[in-house]
Amino acid sequence: MIVNPSVFGHIGTVSAIEGGVCAPKGFFAGGVRCGIKAGGSKRDLALIGSERPCVSAAVFTANRVQAANITVSREHARSGRIRALIANSGNANACTGAAGLEAARRMAALAAEKLGIPEVETAVASTGVIGVPLPMERIEAAMNELTASVGAGAAENDAALEAIMTTDTRKKAGAVVVDLPSPANQKTDPAPRISSMAAGAGSGVITIGAVCKGSGMIHPNMGTMICVITTDAAVSPPALDRALRRAVNRSFNRLTIDGDMSTNDMAIIMANGAAGNIPVEYGGPAWELFADALEGLCVSLAREMARDGEGATRLMTVTVAGAESEEAAAVLARSVAASNLVKTAIFGADANWGRVLCALGYAGAACGSAAEPGFLRSRAAGTETAFNPEKISVAFTSTAGRIEVFREGAPLSFSEAAAKTILLEDEITIEVTLGRGKGAASAWGCDLSYGYIEINGDYRS
Amino acid sequence: MIVNPSVFGHIGTVSAIEGGVCAPKGFFAGGVRCGIKAGGSKRDLALIGSERPCVSAAVFTANRVQAANITVSREHARSGRIRALIANSGNANACTGAAGLEAARRMAALAAEKLGIPEVETAVASTGVIGVPLPMERIEAAMNELTASVGAGAAENDAALEAIMTTDTRKKAGAVVVDLPSPANQKTDPAPRISSMAAGAGSGVITIGAVCKGSGMIHPNMGTMICVITTDAAVSPPALDRALRRAVNRSFNRLTIDGDMSTNDMAIIMANGAAGNIPVEYGGPAWELFADALEGLCVSLAREMARDGEGATRLMTVTVAGAESEEAAAVLARSVAASNLVKTAIFGADANWGRVLCALGYAGAACGSAAEPGFLRSRAAGTETAFNPEKISVAFTSTAGRIEVFREGAPLSFSEAAAKTILLEDEITIEVTLGRGKGAASAWGCDLSYGYIEINGDYRS
Numbered sequence: 001m002i003v004n005p006s007v008f009g010h011i012g013t014v015s016a017i018e019g020g021v022c023a024p025k026g027f028f029a030g031g032v033r034c035g036i037k038a039g040g041s042k043r044d045l046a047l048i049g050s051e052r053p054c055v056s057a058a059v060f061t062a063n064r065v066q067a068a069n070i071t072v073s074r075e076h077a078r079s080g081r082i083r084a085l086i087a088n089s090g091n092a093n094a095c096t097g098a099a100g101l102e103a104a105r106r107m108a109a110l111a112a113e114k115l116g117i118p119e120v121e122t123a124v125a126s127t128g129v130i131g132v133p134l135p136m137e138r139i140e141a142a143m144n145e146l147t148a149s150v151g152a153g154a155a156e157n158d159a160a161l162e163a164i165m166t167t168d169t170r171k172k173a174g175a176v177v178v179d180l181p182s183p184a185n186q187k188t189d190p191a192p193r194i195s196s197m198a199a200g201a202g203s204g205v206i207t208i209g210a211v212c213k214g215s216g217m218i219h220p221n222m223g224t225m226i227c228v229i230t231t232d233a234a235v236s237p238p239a240l241d242r243a244l245r246r247a248v249n250r251s252f253n254r255l256t257i258d259g260d261m262s263t264n265d266m267a268i269i270m271a272n273g274a275a276g277n278i279p280v281e282y283g284g285p286a287w288e289l290f291a292d293a294l295e296g297l298c299v300s301l302a303r304e305m306a307r308d309g310e311g312a313t314r315l316m317t318v319t320v321a322g323a324e325s326e327e328a329a330a331v332l333a334r335s336v337a338a339s340n341l342v343k344t345a346i347f348g349a350d351a352n353w354g355r356v357l358c359a360l361g362y363a364g365a366a367c368g369s370a371a372e373p374g375f376l377r378s379r380a381a382g383t384e385t386a387f388n389p390e391k392i393s394v395a396f397t398s399t400a401g402r403i404e405v406f407r408e409g410a411p412l413s414f415s416e417a418a419a420k421t422i423l424l425e426d427e428i429t430i431e432v433t434l435g436r437g438k439g440a441a442s443a444w445g446c447d448l449s450y451g452y453i454e455i456n457g458d459y460r461s
Numbered sequence: 462m463i464v465n466p467s468v469f470g471h472i473g474t475v476s477a478i479e480g481g482v483c484a485p486k487g488f489f490a491g492g493v494r495c496g497i498k499a500g501g502s503k504r505d506l507a508l509i510g511s512e513r514p515c516v517s518a519a520v521f522t523a524n525r526v527q528a529a530n531i532t533v534s535r536e537h538a539r540s541g542r543i544r545a546l547i548a549n550s551g552n553a554n555a556c557t558g559a560a561g562l563e564a565a566r567r568m569a570a571l572a573a574e575k576l577g578i579p580e581v582e583t584a585v586a587s588t589g590v591i592g593v594p595l596p597m598e599r600i601e602a603a604m605n606e607l608t609a610s611v612g613a614g615a616a617e618n619d620a621a622l623e624a625i626m627t628t629d630t631r632k633k634a635g636a637v638v639v640d641l642p643s644p645a646n647q648k649t650d651p652a653p654r655i656s657s658m659a660a661g662a663g664s665g666v667i668t669i670g671a672v673c674k675g676s677g678m679i680h681p682n683m684g685t686m687i688c689v690i691t692t693d694a695a696v697s698p699p700a701l702d703r704a705l706r707r708a709v710n711r712s713f714n715r716l717t718i719d720g721d722m723s724t725n726d727m728a729i730i731m732a733n734g735a736a737g738n739i740p741v742e743y744g745g746p747a748w749e750l751f752a753d754a755l756e757g758l759c760v761s762l763a764r765e766m767a768r769d770g771e772g773a774t775r776l777m778t779v780t781v782a783g784a785e786s787e788e789a790a791a792v793l794a795r796s797v798a799a800s801n802l803v804k805t806a807i808f809g810a811d812a813n814w815g816r817v818l819c820a821l822g823y824a825g826a827a828c829g830s831a832a833e834p835g836f837l838r839s840r841a842a843g844t845e846t847a848f849n850p851e852k853i854s855v856a857f858t859s860t861a862g863r864i865e866v867f868r869e870g871a872p873l874s875f876s877e878a879a880a881k882t883i884l885l886e887d888e889i890t891i892e893v894t895l896g897r898g899k900g901a902a903s904a905w906g907c908d909l910s911y912g913y914i915e916i917n918g919d920y921r922s
Binding site for chain 1: 523
């Protein structure tokens with residue numbers, strides 16, 4: 001796991017280390033096989049938790065069709081005190097009606113009972129096939145083994161991670177150690193954004209760790225993206241919530257594998273304060289550093305998910321700079337990363353800048369307006385001034401080089417052979433500059449290959 | 462061409478006939494090869510027009526990156542008097558800067574000069590590769606041959622159609638004859654929506670014809686959807702404009718091949734009044750019938766484009782009923798038709814209703830909110846009451862039968878073998894009912910196959 005250093009621009013230090021959810025102090029994890037997944041010997045039931053009470057924050061899928069575990073976890077998350085998560089793979093517990101909701105509540109209750117904590121301090125994650133009743137008897141029968149399996153080592157982290165994976169081909173985990181600025185250092189911040197209330201907050205060395213699964217926004221028959229983040233930092237509830245939301249918006253929300261959104265997606269962070277730092281409050285440089293470190297960790301996991309996208313042969317990063325705002329840049333970057341025509345061009349190692357321009361052009365209109373939705377309009381849109389194709393430049397880059405193909409509205413002549421050499425690498429970047437403002441954002445995706453069709457077209461055949 | 466009879470619910474009659482843009486009285490068409498398309502002997506320059514002045518209406522792509530011909534046509538269309546269209550294939554004249562704009566104006570001027578009409582009464586369409594200067598000298602050299610080639614027969618219609626096709630594998634054209642209600646009949650309308658002003662307007666027999674190209678919202682290296690519609694009806698400008706907009710919104714705007722939107726899309730209708738009918742005014746039963754006939758024609762062409770989608774092996778219709786409004790139903794239907802996971806499932810003849818539900822669930826959220834865009838939300842959306850998964854039912858149908866797989870929020874057990882038999886047909890329908898209101902809409906698309914990857918991934922290799 002490599003944290004993208006470019007996201008760190010503050011005082012203090014952030015170091016990537018090996019590890020996952022057990023890297024921070026006071027957390028444990030475990031995973032066993034209870035038999036939900038058909039055949040094989042893969043684990044399918046996981047438990048991740050903290051030895052002490054936590055402050056928590058969580059985000060859930062915006063899909064209106066939600067799995068039962070999302071309903072229960074959302075309820076519990078309102079406590080802001082989630083300290084344990086029980087998760088299964090092999091069954092999404094989605095579209096399973098009242099019995100499914102009962103099963104999700106039962107999973108939470110089982111975890112709470114074994115850990116001796118209130119049910120409202122537990123979350124539940126499920127991933128796998130939908131519309132099939134969750135075999136609660138197998139989960140119940142495995143609970144003793146599950147609680148006996150937990151520990152704080154790399155093996156236990158990996159066991160928990162394996163138990164939430166479905167068609168993932170890579171294990172996705174990471175951790176960072178953050179040396180939060182001391183009050184003395186904070187005073188030397190050349191551009192202090194520190195409020196008097198937050199002054200001095202945060203000092204200390206803390207660790208953030210995470211495990212993550214997902215190789216499509218949906219997996220065959222409804223999978224999910226699940227990200228479980230732990231930290232031993234002491235963080236105030238609003239500071240934690242804002243840090244998670246910003247990190248998710250800049251990482252998982254800028255990831256697109258196939259444009260589909262799961263019924264089961266969730267990302268959760270539990271902070272147990274075991275590091276003994278001065279609590280991080282929202283608004284000061286300690287928060288900025290904490291939030292940046294969390295964002296870097298989430299971005300690295302988002303990139304790993306894109307690389308592991310169904311059928312993917314290449315990781316594609318789209319960077320947009322010079323937009324009016326970060327959000328405008330993100331909308332444009334996501335539109336390019338999500339375009340089937342861009343994705344197939346990248347699969348073919350084809351520097352097809354026309355498709356990039358086209359996806360930029362329809363980004364703002366893709367949703368249509370309430371008055372006149374759709375592709376064709378009978379009037380020139382009044383917002384056209386927000387986007388000037390004549391200032392767009394496009395380049396393709398990889399470790400094999402950089403080639404500019406379009407500059408300020410005009411195509412450049414370039415060597416197709418040189419472009420192909422660049423695009424045949426495993427990681428490629430499409431760079432877009434707009435020349436309008438200072439807004440910048442990245443989005444991540446992958447190519448669209450025969451493998452995607454094979455995985456998703458032949459899946460149940 | 463078969464007009465979907467279900468769209469006609471008014472007095473008067475509509476009959477589908479063979480033909481295209483030359484079916485209505487007083488129109489001509491022609492097509493020649495001028496050499497824009499590399500190699501081969503395919504035509505690439507077309508002219509379609511009316512012998513007498515027209516009232517016109519047009520809609521253009523909402524993509525902010527627009528080809529030069531769109532800019533010029535949009536300007537000219539403001540006259541409301543377009544009576545001729547010149548079109549080329551093999552070159553989209555997009556991203557070609559000031560020279561491209563000059564070329565598009567020159568094309569319009571050449572057509573106007575040959576026909577002896579004002580330039581503002583001409584439109585220009587281009588489709589093909591982008592970023593390559595349009596070889597105007599070839600177009601200029603072919604103008605005499607082009608104008609000599611025009612006629613009003615089936616051969617001339619086909620020549621014009623061939624000259625605007627790119628990777629289309631089928632010719633898409635159609636025509637309908639409409640017997641507009643006489644004033645006497647209008648009085649017997651059991652549910653009169655007729656205004657006193659419009660009473661009696663419209664009587665007479667009129668014809669509408671069309672040709673169309675497109676097999677992806679974008680073709681390799683930027684193609685386009687072009688639809689040219691002619692009618693000999695006398696229609697007032699506002700009546701024509703509203704009829705075209707409604708027809709396009711219910712047909713081409715509900716078509717999705719790959720979710721990408723071209724820089725060159727346009728649909729135009731020219732009405733020359735040669736039928737001698739009492740002019741159709743907006744608001745009466747004559748307008749309703751005219752608009753329905755136009756819509757039926759556009760829907761049939763949209764279905765033909767979906768069937769001819771790049772790599773398509775099946776035509777997929779998604780019907781949504783029981784929504785709060787037609788627009789809500791259309792958003793949901795389009796979301797299902799555009800889902801890569803639904804499309805790959807249909808390719809695999811897999812009755813994967815979970816993916817259908819999932820695409821319904823994220824339809825409203827796909828655009829995000831301004832405050833909190835993206836896939837993951839930290840709050841329950843306030844709009845969740847607008848959509849109740851517990852009332853959803855889903856069925857798959859084809860000529861081989863109908864199978865319900867999900868009823869009022871719960872999965873049904875069904876025969877996978879029977880479902881596969883149904884889904885192996887060339888045309889399949891996904892039926893969704895929501896149980897909320899009376900809004901209904903259809904969307905059209907196709908499956909996502911290895912062929913799509915081959916066409917778009919290997920295209921420039």
